[in-house]
Amino acid sequence: MSKSVITIAMPKGRIFGDACQLLRNAGFQLPDTFETTRKLIFDLESEPFRFILAKPVDVPAYVEYGAADLGIAGKDVLLESGRDVYEMVDLGISKCHMAVAGLPERQNRHPFLKIATKYPNIASDFYRKRGEQVDLIALNGSIELAPIVGLADAIVDIVSSGQTLKDNGLVEFDRLLEISSRLIVNPVSYRLKKSLIDQIVEKMIRATEGTKVGMD
Numbered sequence: 001m002s003k004s005v006i007t008i009a010m011p012k013g014r015i016f017g018d019a020c021q022l023l024r025n026a027g028f029q030l031p032d033t034f035e036t037t038r039k040l041i042f043d044l045e046s047e048p049f050r051f052i053l054a055k056p057v058d059v060p061a062y063v064e065y066g067a068a069d070l071g072i073a074g075k076d077v078l079l080e081s082g083r084d085v086y087e088m089v090d091l092g093i094s095k096c097h098m099a100v101a102g103l104p105e106r107q108n109r110h111p112f113l114k115i116a117t118k119y120p121n122i123a124s125d126f127y128r129k130r131g132e133q134v135d136l137i138a139l140n141g142s143i144e145l146a147p148i149v150g151l152a153d154a155i156v157d158i159v160s161s162g163q164t165l166k167d168n169g170l171v172e173f174d175r176l177l178e179i180s181s182r183l184i185v186n187p188v189s190y191r192l193k194k195s196l197i198d199q200i201v202e203k204m205i206r207a208t209e210g211t212k213v214g215m216d
């Protein structure tokens, strides 16, 4: 059994590198192999911290159910999951936005009939607020393909550099949401371990502001 008192769920994939850098700047002594190994659980040697490495979309579930006290997740994933967690810090990493996009000639065709997306809850909320009825088609990736092959009239998806839209001849119709990664906390953990979690939050805020800090 681990001596760790705080478990932190990390998202593998795109956010991982920047998140590790932030944690190091916040004073966590992550091992050199952290970014390269296939191991999914790490206990730090000199500090009471355990890290678990999860798929990004699963991080809010680990935190909501208390398998992790803290986690790092994109705002997109948080909103889509609707999980009951506290959002403590905007870490300012993995910035991107969510947009409605499609073929330029479909831009002014309202209402859209079919919308393909990896984010059905966010998309349905957006169209409900606009009073437009749409048929959502949930996909798992390569969303930009859908309007090109006629599967959907438009997509709701993440845009960062805009390269994927450009390379596929698509344009943005609407901008829904600004996205960055957030530090999240399990509400019960926060009650039981408030002082330690507050210290971590404070260090993460300072690291986010570009200040290197030490871990007590």
Ligand SMILES: Nc1ncnc2c1ncn2[C@@H]1O[C@H](COP(=O)(O)OP(=O)(O)OP(=O)(O)O)[C@@H](O)[C@H]1O
Pocket (backbone or CB within 6 Å): 011, 012, 013, 014, 015, 055, 056, 057, 073, 074, 075, 076, 077, 094, 095, 096, 141, 158, 159, 160, 161, 179, 180, 181
């Ligand atoms: N193109 C992008 N540029 C910057 N940040 C992005 C981009 N795409 C996604 N993100 C952010 O990074 C988070 C994790 O994305 P990542 O691609 O690693 O996971 P994923 O979508 O679950 O991928 P996969 O399904 O391929 O495992 C997203 O939730 C989002 O906040």
Ligand SMILES: O=P(O)(O)OC[C@H]1O[C@H](OP(=O)(O)OP(=O)(O)O)[C@H](O)[C@@H]1O
Pocket (backbone or CB within 6 Å): 140, 141, 142, 143, 144, 157, 158, 159, 160, 161, 162, 163, 164, 165
């Ligand atoms: O604006 P850009 O910089 O081109 O980035 C946007 C792309 O990045 C994400 O896809 P990802 O690479 O995660 O692949 P996916 O198709 O598996 O979702 C997103 O779904 C867009 O397709």
